[in-house]
Amino acid sequence: MKIILNIWRQKNATSAGKMVRYEMPNVSEHMSFLEMIDVLNEELTKKGEDPVAFEHDCREGICGCCGFMIDGIPHGPQRGTTVCQLHMRHYKDGDEVWLEPFRAKAFPVIKDLMVDRSAFDRIISSGGYISINTGSAPDGNNLPVIKKCSDQAMDSASCIGCGACVASCPNASASLFVSAKITHLGQLPQGQAERDRRAMRMVLKMTEEGFGYCTNTGECEAVCPKGIKIENIARMHRDYIKASVLYREESKAGGAG
Amino acid sequence: MALNLDSKIPSGPIEQKWDKAKFDMKLVNPSNKRKYNVIVVGSGLAGGAAAASMGELGYNVKCFCFQDSPRRAHSIAAQGGVNAAKSYPNDGDSIYRLFYDTIKGGDFRAREADVWRLAQVSNNIIDQCVAQGVPFAREYGGVLANRSFGGAQVSRTFYARGQTGQQLLLGAYQALERQIDAGTVKMFYRSEMLDLIVIDGRARGIITRDLVTGAVDVHVADAVVLGTGGYGNAFFLSTNAKGCNTTAIWRAYKKGAGFGNPCFTQIHPTCIPQSGDYQSKLTLMSESLRNDGRIWVPKKKNDTRPANTIPEDERDYYLERRYPAFGNLCPRDIASRAAKICCDEGYGVGPGGKGVYLDFAESIGRLGRKTIEERYGNLFEIYERITGDDPYAEPMRIYPAVHYTMGGLWVDYNLQSTIPGLFVLGEANFSDHGANRLGASALMQGLADGYFVIPYTMGNYLAQVKPGGVDANHPECRAAKDAVDARTKKFLSIQGKKTVDEIHRELGKVMWEDCGMARNAAGLDRAIKRIPEIREEFWNNVKIPGSGAELNQSLERAGRVADFLELGELMCRDARTREESCGGHFREEYQTPEGEALRDDEKFCHAAVWEYQGDNKEPVRNIEPLAFEHVHLAQRNYK
CATH class of the missing domain: 3.90.700.10 (Succinate dehydrogenase/fumarate reductase flavoprotein, catalytic domain)
Incomplete structure (x- = not known):
């Protein structure tokens, strides 16, 4: 089938970008969306033109590398699907699509469809972990975890950090991403000791990085390829409000801290 | 010059070797640790766990990944689970049995002592990951759930739905981010290692290319750790992530690191x-x-x-x-x-x-x-x-x-390659899986190497060397950087007719047909002749658009494919000279009447370790003999 692609081309972070139209006359329905762009890139390379830069790695929907806007929707029209897992059988002959990078202040464009999502790493770095050094863990079964809590933690931990939630949000909020980590660790007994600190630090870091606030629009949940629920955000708010009353910076008194 | 293949297996009964080794190791004083710089390349289960654990100990760590975040490493795609000898289900498992199954599953081509240690620390891995908050599957009573997995008759596999690799990697990633926040680890994103710096016979640093700006930089250190994964993409089509490559270990091979059993591939x-x-x-x-x-x-x-x-x-x-x-x-x-x-x-x-x-x-x-x-x-x-x-x-x-590729850089018991100061972990080394890896053992090995082996053996190495002493202006650093710059320039100057992927696909076809699931002498000879021709075509007819001073994904791929084009030939040479069938290496000439793999323990009970001799020169095959004292050499029988 024939597909018309309009792709955002931008040479680097500082140059201006624009939409460029490409026609793909022979697209197979079994191709993935990214395989279609692979074919385009092979043609561009042979013509001596610059291929379209886009992020991808595992192509199995788990690494979180890929992601751009297809007709204004992060990862495209199919629910619960990263763009690498989106197949062309969902399109029909003659369809015209518009591809753009994720747009958010905290995700500057690097080139074409690639953006810099390192703000996510810095948020995790601010507190998205349990402080346990290698070698000091008790036996795994010493600490039973209620199955329901463990399952909920796993639901939240499924987040792949792709940034679709930010791209879809009118406020470019990272609340779904941040709350998924806060919920994952907050549901587990291991995560209780640092629960206040984690909420406090991660939420403040999110703001510092230039992400907006959550206004319960719900776009994030609708586009999340891993089905992360907006109820995570409610948990984050609860943890944050509690922490903003109770949390005190750690003191070195009484030990190394 | 033959390679020094001293495996450094500690003396004593096998169940005490690791404890003895740990006691015998030299220690670095806590206040001296920060004076040592360690480079870790790769941020997956092996590299990420190593960087985090060494950061916790107080070393000055620089960690590099080519992706946009350490959380993208390909360990994330592992689905099934991670083995451990906990024997929680009461079904007869033990360290001995996990060790036995791994040796037998690998068709008797791995070192007993290394595999025993792997089985021994497997239990610590589960404890560590649970403490980090990895949401393993649980029973209704709240305890950890187990399942039987790929070729095991006991239920020893711990799992997090079908996303175990993701959850274990996020655990290691979070530990790593914690150390980045603490300032012990400095992370370099979108940064690809393009060469190893060896000074006075020791690994002393790496050359990297910043994939966004194109800047080529020198990083010096007191030791270098490679946790850069496997080389299955030599076949073009594989289940590996698109970015998985051999460049880091291949560059190290060309600087003197022995390459162990390159033909051992898992299909x-x-x-x-x-x-x-x-x-x-x-x-x-x-x-x-x-x-x-x-x-x-x-x-x-x-x-x-x-x-x-x-x-x-x-x-x-x-x-x-x-x-x-x-x-x-x-x-x-x-x-x-x-x-x-x-x-x-x-x-x-x-x-x-x-x-x-x-x-x-x-x-x-x-x-x-x-x-x-x-x-x-x-x-x-x-x-x-x-x-x-x-x-x-x-x-x-x-x-x-x-x-998966069981082969990789040869390492001794301390995970050190034949280049002192160069350590290799996880899939990038050749150590634990012999000729075939059992399911749920890759995650186990990556984490065992990263969390529980390298923090000890690195200390032992550093305690014996003085920190510092070289900087980026050292002639060897400059020479390595110049070589990388010249190579980039060469890539961009070819401007031929074929794309990088077209040539990679051709290599993959040869590898799959002649060095895939079943191999024979004629096919391998054909491949050994054909691959240099493809390489020749690459260097004369590849087309790489753009420049080196910007983000250039074609240039990145070209560098990786150029290395696959050399490694592919070595894989075929290794398969050609191993005239037996074992595990994933099936030579059609050597099979039982029922069509099962027929080992030749008389001639091939060893690891083949290849030594680079120069471009377009035949590499030398060294051997490390393998001794089996605890598992009786026998034909595998799953009937």
């Missing part, structure tokens, strides 16, 4: 068959599916009837028939080869007859659709998304695909 039996020529990546279906799925082909050749219309007595459940004791759970190499034989003989199903059925109808009948959904829901979804078929209603079609 995974349960992947989604290829659908077209445009495809550049194959998708694995976790082998956990074999716990409840039954594999079959029609008894009639070239049978094109829809699967569900083929009556029960016209189906050949060939694994259950040939291996009644293990059935659908026999090891990966055996299951893959059996599928290939069926398809080669004309019993295959689907386009081109390149597929066999993996059928859940019986399990759904016995356990109910809900249970199957809980166990494999995400895998069924992946399958449906890719193929458009519903595996609840009709059997999946699967076919083997390249998945």
